[in-house]
Amino acid sequence: MEWYYAAGNDRRGPVTDDEFQTLIDQGVVNAQTLVWREPMPDWAPLAAAGRQPSPSSVPGTPAKFAAPCICAECGKPSSSADTVQIMGNDVCAGCKDRVLEKMRMGVSIGGTAWRDGKKLVIADGSQLPDQCVKCSLPAEGSRMKRKFLWHPPLVYIAFLVNILLYIILALCFRKTVKAEIGVCPGCRGRRVRDLFIGWLAFVSGLVVGFAGLANGAIWGWAGPVLFLFGVCWLVGRTQLLLPSRIKDGRAWLRGCHKDYLARLPEWTEL
Numbered sequence: 001m002e003w004y005y006a007a008g009n010d011r012r013g014p015v016t017d018d019e020f021q022t023l024i025d026q027g028v029v030n031a032q033t034l035v036w037r038e039p040m041p042d043w044a045p046l047a048a049a050g051r052q053p054s055p056s057s058v059p060g061t062p063a064k065f066a067a068p069c070i071c072a073e074c075g076k077p078s079s080s081a082d083t084v085q086i087m088g089n090d091v092c093a094g095c096k097d098r099v100l101e102k103m104r105m106g107v108s109i110g111g112t113a114w115r116d117g118k119k120l121v122i123a124d125g126s127q128l129p130d131q132c133v134k135c136s137l138p139a140e141g142s143r144m145k146r147k148f149l150w151h152p153p154l155v156y157i158a159f160l161v162n163i164l165l166y167i168i169l170a171l172c173f174r175k176t177v178k179a180e181i182g183v184c185p186g187c188r189g190r191r192v193r194d195l196f197i198g199w200l201a202f203v204s205g206l207v208v209g210f211a212g213l214a215n216g217a218i219w220g221w222a223g224p225v226l227f228l229f230g231v232c233w234l235v236g237r238t239q240l241l242l243p244s245r246i247k248d249g250r251a252w253l254r255g256c257h258k259d260y261l262a263r264l265p266e267w268t269e270l
């Protein structure tokens with residue numbers, strides 16, 4: 001039986017079963033090393049290929065098997081048993097296929113932000129550059145923690161049936177991505193002003209509407225108008241970035257400044 005194994009950027013082998021065992025015992029091939037032999041359908045980490053170090057060498061190796069790994073693609077910690085090494089990078093099981101495909105296409109792995117047309121793509125937990133997403137000027141250290149929520153648009157159909165059903169489905173299917181984004185002091189100030197205008201119209205619309213209704217006064221019609229204006233204003237002007245999709249821990253966001261996007265690498269769909 002002959003084995004092949006990955007070492008850095010190289011494919012090594014074939015080696016005999018005995019030679020392979022020696023490599024394992026020496027630690028050259030460890031639990032995360034990608035290995036292959038007939039009749040495995042694809043390369044897999046040694047741990048998944050059903051091989052262990054021989055008993056005599058075990059005392060020297062447990063640390064390797066227990067060490068926590070950080071995935072080079074998604075940046076999340078991953079247990080060493082679920083981690084594979086690709087070109088010298090630790091990659092979690094969830095990112096393995098993606099990383100292999102990226103390497104085949106010559107796309108660099110890792111990263112936290114990309115551009116996809118007019119949309120900003122960010123990875124969950126990313127810290128975006130010190131640059132304002134709204135005007136692309138330096139953010140001067142001014143950052144905002146945001147949590148983006150999204151659910152598949154089909155869920156909106158439930159809204160037509162029953163609002164409670166909609167809420168339940170939305171909670172079940174929603175996905176979230178958290179990020180720290182740069183927003184310059186100027187844009188922050190404008191947003192506070194817009195929030196104030198929006199809520200003022202919203203609340204005064206309610207007050208005027210109900211007061212008009214109670215008094216049977218014709219000016220009560222101004223209430224719903226003000227109220228609707230407030231809602232549209234809040235939705236249209238105070239959202240920093242609007243998620244249009246969340247998939248595999250990455251969010252597609254609308255509303256980012258074009259110069260900001262221009263500096264980011266292009267997103268590659270795999």
Ligand SMILES: [Zn+2]
Nearest residue numbers: 071074092095
């Ligand atoms: Zn990963």
Ligand SMILES: [Zn+2]
Nearest residue numbers: 132135184187
């Ligand atoms: Zn700004």
